[in-house]
Amino acid sequence: MDAAVVDTLQRAGSQDPGILKPAEETLKQWETQRGFYTALFNVFSNHSLAINVRWMAILCFKNGVDKYWRKNAPNAIADEEKEFLRQHLIASFNEPVNQLAVQLAVIIAKIARYDCPREWGNLIPTLLEGIRSQNPLAQHRALLTLHHVVKTLASKRLAADKKLFQELTTNVFTFILNLWNTYTDSFLILASNGADANQIQEALEKALLLLRILRKLIVNGFNKPSESQDAMIFLEVVFERARTCLECRKNLISRGIQMEVCNKFIIHLTKVLIGVLEMHPHCYVELIPTSLEFSVFYCFTEAGQALTFERFIIQCLNLMKGVLLFNGPPKMIEKTKDPLKLRALQLRQKFFTVETLTEICSRLVTHYFLLTPADLELWDTDPENFAVDDSGAVKYNLRPCTESVFLALFRHFRDILAPVLVRLIEIHHQPVDPNNLHAILLKDAVYNAVGLVAFDLYDEVNFDQWFSTTLKQELKVHGNNYRIIRRRVCWLIGQWTGVKLSAELRPELYKLMVEALSPDEDLGVRLAASNALKLAIDDFQFNTDDFAxxxxxxxxxxxxxxxxxxxxxxxxxxxxxxxxxxxxxxxxxxxxxxxxxxxxxxxxxxxxxxxxxxxxxxxxxxxxxxxxxxxxxxxxxxxxxxxxxxxxxxxxxxxxxxxxxxxxxxxxxxxxxAPTPEIMELFRNMPALLESSTENLRLCMYIVQAYVLLSPQEFLGEWGTVVVDTLKSVLTDLRSEGIVMAMQLVETCLRALPHQGAPLIKPLLNRIFESVYKGEEYPMVMAMYLSIVARVLLISRDIFIQVVNELARYMEGVETNEEDVLGQIVQIWVNRMPLVSQPERRKLLALALCSLLGANSPPSVLHHFPRIISNIVETLNDITKIDDMGCPIDKIHNYFSSLMIGEQSSPSQYEDVDYETEHAQRKRRLAIGDPVHSVSLKDTFQSQLITLRRLVGDNQFDQLMLTITPDVEQQLKEYISL
CATH class of the missing domain: 1.25.40 (Serine Threonine Protein Phosphatase 5, Tetratricopeptide repeat)
Known part of the structure; x- marks a missing residue:
C-alpha cells in the first residue's frame, strides 16, 4: 500500500485540477481503511522521500487524528493500529525538517490529549529521555514535542485531567527549571564571549522551548505556586533574567546580530509573570513591588527605555495594569478586610508616591500619547484606516495599551493625578504656531488625556468656558499641521458632550460640526466630527428643535x-x-x-x-x-x-x-x-424562523400578526395552516411569556377573520381547553387561554361543543362526559376570572359567560350560576361610569382608542403621537367589529337573563336567583330590571 499512497500523495500536491481532484477523492476513501495511517506514518518518517510528499502525508495523518482517533468516533482507527503508531511516533526524534518536526509534535500532542497517561504511559518518560540525549537535534525535537504536549494537556479543564496535570508538574518542574537555567546561562555566556550567531541561536531556542513549558506548568500545574519553593524561585529569577537578556540583546544588536528569538524569549518572560498574576493573584502579592519597579524602570526612565523594544513595553504596561486592577478598586478592597488584598493594596500605595505618579502621568501623556511619524504618514496615505478606533487591541498595540494604563491609574489615584492633568491643560491651553509640529502633537496628546477621563475631571474643568473660547477658535485655525488639533477638538467635544456641556451651547456645537464636516476639510477631521455629532445626538439633553x-x-x-x-x-x-x-x-x-x-x-x-x-x-x-x-x-x-x-x-x-x-x-x-405579491412571498422564511429558536420569537410573532391584519383573507388562506401547525409544534417548548405571545397571535386571527379563523385554529383548541380544564397555568397564560375559549364560544358554539366533546373522549385516565368537562371549564373560568386585570379582557369573558346562560345550558353550567352572575356584575362595576345625567355608561363600548386588547405596542413604534402607521390604523378598523367594543355588556346580560327566565320558567329562575348573595343581588339591580 505504501507505494500507492506515495503516488496518490504526489498527485494530491499537483497544481492540475484534473490530477488533484481524483487523488483527493482516493485519499478520502482511504481515510477509514485499516492500515492507512500506518502507511502515512511510513511515508512521512521516510527521510529519503520528497519533502512535499512527506508534508502531504503528515497533514493527512493530522486530519485523521482529529476525525478518527477518539474511541467513540465513527470509523475510529483500530486499537492495534493506534498502539503501533503511539510507540513508533516517539521511537526517535530525528526529523531533520523543522516544519515537519512542528507538525509531528502537534500530532503527538493531539493524541496525548486522548490517550495520555492511561493508554500512553511511556510518553512523558520517553520525551524526558530524549531531552537528556547528547544529540542536539534529538534534544531539540524532544523539547519541541514536550512543549506541545504540555500545552495541550494544560488546556484540559475536567477536574480529573487538571489533577493529572498537577501530578505531571510535580514530577517534572524541577528538572525543566534546572535545564532552563542551564541553557539560559549557556546563551548568555556564548553571547558575551562573541560566539557564532548559530551557536547562540541554538542555545536560545532550547531555552525558549523550556521557558514555554515552564510557563504552562507554573500557570496551570499548581493550585498555589506560593507553596512550591521552586515555583517562587523561578518567578523571582524571571525579573533578573529579563534584565540580563535585555542588556545582552543590546550587545548583540551593536554587533549587527538581529535575533528575533531573543525578542520572543524576553517577551515570554513577561508572559510568565502576567499569566501567574491573572491565574494566581494571591500568590503574586509579594512580587508586586518588584513588578512595579521593573515596569516603571523600562517604561518611564531614559535608561530603561534605551534597552527596550515596543512589544516589551506593551507587556510591561500590561503587567502594571494587572497590578493596578489587582482585586478591584481601593475602596472595595478596604471593605473586604481580606489580609492578602489589604497587603496588596498597601504595597501598591507605598510604591505609587505622588512624585512617581506625577512622573508616570506626565510621561504617558507627553511621550506615549504623541502621534508618531508613522501615524501621520498613515493619515496622509490612508485616512480612513487611521480614523478606525483600535481600542479593541489593548493587549497588543502601544497607544491603546498606554491609554488603558492611564485610565487605570486615574481611576485609582484621581485626587493626585487630576491636578497634574489640569496643569498640563493650563500649559498647553493657548493656540500654538501652526508650523510648530511638536507643540501641536503635545497639545493633541493633552487633549486626548482630558477626553479619556472626562467624567473624572467634571469638577476640575469648566468645559463650557473652554468650549466657548479656545476650542471654538481652534476649529477655525487652518493649515496642514493644525488638522491634528481640529480632529482632536471634534473628538474632545464628543467626549465631553454627555459629561458637561450646557444645553444653550448645543446649537453652537452643531454649527461647529457643520463647519468641520465641510467637503473642503481634511477627511480625518470630518470623520471625527461625524462621530462627535452622533454622541451629541445620543444624549438625554438632545432637543430636536435646537437641531432643526x-x-x-x-x-x-x-x-x-x-x-x-x-x-x-x-x-x-x-x-x-x-x-x-x-x-x-x-x-x-x-x-x-x-x-x-x-x-x-x-x-x-x-x-x-x-x-x-x-x-x-x-x-x-x-x-x-x-x-x-x-x-x-x-x-x-x-x-x-x-x-x-x-x-x-x-x-x-x-x-x-x-x-x-x-x-x-x-x-x-x-x-x-396594501399587500403586494413580493411582501406576501417573504413569509416563506418565517416557519423556519419560528422553529429555529425562541430568541427572536417576539419579533416573529409581531410580524405574523402584522400579516394577519395586512391581508387576513389572503394570508390565512395561504399560510394559516402552516402558522397553526408551527405554533402547535413550538408551544410545548415555550415559557409563559412565549405562550402569551402565541395566544395573542391566535386571538388576532380570530378577531381579523372570525368565522374562518375558528376552524383554522381548531388543532390548537384541544390543548387550550385541556389547560383550562386542568387549571394549572400561570394567571397571565390562563387569561389568554380563557380569552381564546371565550372568543370561540362567541364565534362558533358548534366548534366550542366539538372541542368539549373531544376533550371528554380523550382525557387520559379520567372517566368523564361532556357535561362534566364543560362544568369543570366553567368552574375554572369563574374562579380565575377575578385574576384577569384588563377591563377589556374581563368584558370579553363576561360576554361569553352571558352566552352560556341561554338555551341548551346544562345543569353543570347552571350549578355555577351565582359565580357567573357575580363575575359579570363585578365586570360591569369595572367598566361602567356614570354620565352627567346620572346614567350608567359602558366605558369600553364603542371606545376604539382602547382597541388593543392586552397587546403591547410593537417595538417599531415611536413614543411620540405623530407616528401613526398603517398597521395602527388597521388595528383601529379591526376594533369596530370586536364584540368587546361594539356590544353592550349590560344590554346583553339583561337579554340573556330574560331569555333564561323564559326557558326555565319563573319558579326555577327564582330558585337560581336565591343562590346569589344579597350584596351581588343589590348591585345586579343597579344594571338589570327583570
Missing amino acids: PYLETVFSLLFTLLKEVKECDTKMRVLYVLSFMTERVGSGIRPHVAALTGYLPALWPQSEDHNMLRCAIVSALVQLEKALGCESVILQPLVVGAVALSCDMNQDGHVYLLEDGLELWLALLENAP
Whole structure:
C-alpha cells in the first residue's frame, strides 16, 4: 500500500485540477481503511522521500487524528493500529525538517490529549529521555514535542485531567527549571564571549522551548505556586533574567546580530509573570513591588527605555495594569478586610508616591500619547484606516495599551493625578504656531488625556468656558499641521458632550460640526466630527428643535461623506450616524432623505462581502421606514430584497443580519398601505424562523400578526395552516411569556377573520381547553387561554361543543362526559376570572359567560350560576361610569382608542403621537367589529337573563336567583330590571 499512497500523495500536491481532484477523492476513501495511517506514518518518517510528499502525508495523518482517533468516533482507527503508531511516533526524534518536526509534535500532542497517561504511559518518560540525549537535534525535537504536549494537556479543564496535570508538574518542574537555567546561562555566556550567531541561536531556542513549558506548568500545574519553593524561585529569577537578556540583546544588536528569538524569549518572560498574576493573584502579592519597579524602570526612565523594544513595553504596561486592577478598586478592597488584598493594596500605595505618579502621568501623556511619524504618514496615505478606533487591541498595540494604563491609574489615584492633568491643560491651553509640529502633537496628546477621563475631571474643568473660547477658535485655525488639533477638538467635544456641556451651547456645537464636516476639510477631521455629532445626538439633553435649523445641512454633509469614503468599515460608521440621526429626528427627516434613499440601492450590492456594512444598511432602512411612514413605498424593492436575504436561514449572512432584518420586516409591514405579491412571498422564511429558536420569537410573532391584519383573507388562506401547525409544534417548548405571545397571535386571527379563523385554529383548541380544564397555568397564560375559549364560544358554539366533546373522549385516565368537562371549564373560568386585570379582557369573558346562560345550558353550567352572575356584575362595576345625567355608561363600548386588547405596542413604534402607521390604523378598523367594543355588556346580560327566565320558567329562575348573595343581588339591580 505504501507505494500507492506515495503516488496518490504526489498527485494530491499537483497544481492540475484534473490530477488533484481524483487523488483527493482516493485519499478520502482511504481515510477509514485499516492500515492507512500506518502507511502515512511510513511515508512521512521516510527521510529519503520528497519533502512535499512527506508534508502531504503528515497533514493527512493530522486530519485523521482529529476525525478518527477518539474511541467513540465513527470509523475510529483500530486499537492495534493506534498502539503501533503511539510507540513508533516517539521511537526517535530525528526529523531533520523543522516544519515537519512542528507538525509531528502537534500530532503527538493531539493524541496525548486522548490517550495520555492511561493508554500512553511511556510518553512523558520517553520525551524526558530524549531531552537528556547528547544529540542536539534529538534534544531539540524532544523539547519541541514536550512543549506541545504540555500545552495541550494544560488546556484540559475536567477536574480529573487538571489533577493529572498537577501530578505531571510535580514530577517534572524541577528538572525543566534546572535545564532552563542551564541553557539560559549557556546563551548568555556564548553571547558575551562573541560566539557564532548559530551557536547562540541554538542555545536560545532550547531555552525558549523550556521557558514555554515552564510557563504552562507554573500557570496551570499548581493550585498555589506560593507553596512550591521552586515555583517562587523561578518567578523571582524571571525579573533578573529579563534584565540580563535585555542588556545582552543590546550587545548583540551593536554587533549587527538581529535575533528575533531573543525578542520572543524576553517577551515570554513577561508572559510568565502576567499569566501567574491573572491565574494566581494571591500568590503574586509579594512580587508586586518588584513588578512595579521593573515596569516603571523600562517604561518611564531614559535608561530603561534605551534597552527596550515596543512589544516589551506593551507587556510591561500590561503587567502594571494587572497590578493596578489587582482585586478591584481601593475602596472595595478596604471593605473586604481580606489580609492578602489589604497587603496588596498597601504595597501598591507605598510604591505609587505622588512624585512617581506625577512622573508616570506626565510621561504617558507627553511621550506615549504623541502621534508618531508613522501615524501621520498613515493619515496622509490612508485616512480612513487611521480614523478606525483600535481600542479593541489593548493587549497588543502601544497607544491603546498606554491609554488603558492611564485610565487605570486615574481611576485609582484621581485626587493626585487630576491636578497634574489640569496643569498640563493650563500649559498647553493657548493656540500654538501652526508650523510648530511638536507643540501641536503635545497639545493633541493633552487633549486626548482630558477626553479619556472626562467624567473624572467634571469638577476640575469648566468645559463650557473652554468650549466657548479656545476650542471654538481652534476649529477655525487652518493649515496642514493644525488638522491634528481640529480632529482632536471634534473628538474632545464628543467626549465631553454627555459629561458637561450646557444645553444653550448645543446649537453652537452643531454649527461647529457643520463647519468641520465641510467637503473642503481634511477627511480625518470630518470623520471625527461625524462621530462627535452622533454622541451629541445620543444624549438625554438632545432637543430636536435646537437641531432643526442644522438638520438639512448636516444630513447633506454626512451623505456626501458617506459617498466619498471607500472603506466598508468607514461607510458603516457614517451610515450608523445617519441612521441614528434619523431615529432621533423621526418624521422630521422626511424632506431630506431623497438622496439617501436613492443611494442605498446602489450601496447594497457593493456590500455583498461585508456583512457588518449590510447590518448598517439594514439598520438605516429600519429608521427610514419608520421616518417615512406610508411614503416608504419608494424603498420597497430594496427593503423586500434586504429582508429576504437577512431572514433566510439558508443564507450565511443571516447570522449577522437576522435581528435587524426582522425589525426591518416588521417596519415594512407596518407601513405598507396594501399587500403586494413580493411582501406576501417573504413569509416563506418565517416557519423556519419560528422553529429555529425562541430568541427572536417576539419579533416573529409581531410580524405574523402584522400579516394577519395586512391581508387576513389572503394570508390565512395561504399560510394559516402552516402558522397553526408551527405554533402547535413550538408551544410545548415555550415559557409563559412565549405562550402569551402565541395566544395573542391566535386571538388576532380570530378577531381579523372570525368565522374562518375558528376552524383554522381548531388543532390548537384541544390543548387550550385541556389547560383550562386542568387549571394549572400561570394567571397571565390562563387569561389568554380563557380569552381564546371565550372568543370561540362567541364565534362558533358548534366548534366550542366539538372541542368539549373531544376533550371528554380523550382525557387520559379520567372517566368523564361532556357535561362534566364543560362544568369543570366553567368552574375554572369563574374562579380565575377575578385574576384577569384588563377591563377589556374581563368584558370579553363576561360576554361569553352571558352566552352560556341561554338555551341548551346544562345543569353543570347552571350549578355555577351565582359565580357567573357575580363575575359579570363585578365586570360591569369595572367598566361602567356614570354620565352627567346620572346614567350608567359602558366605558369600553364603542371606545376604539382602547382597541388593543392586552397587546403591547410593537417595538417599531415611536413614543411620540405623530407616528401613526398603517398597521395602527388597521388595528383601529379591526376594533369596530370586536364584540368587546361594539356590544353592550349590560344590554346583553339583561337579554340573556330574560331569555333564561323564559326557558326555565319563573319558579326555577327564582330558585337560581336565591343562590346569589344579597350584596351581588343589590348591585345586579343597579344594571338589570327583570
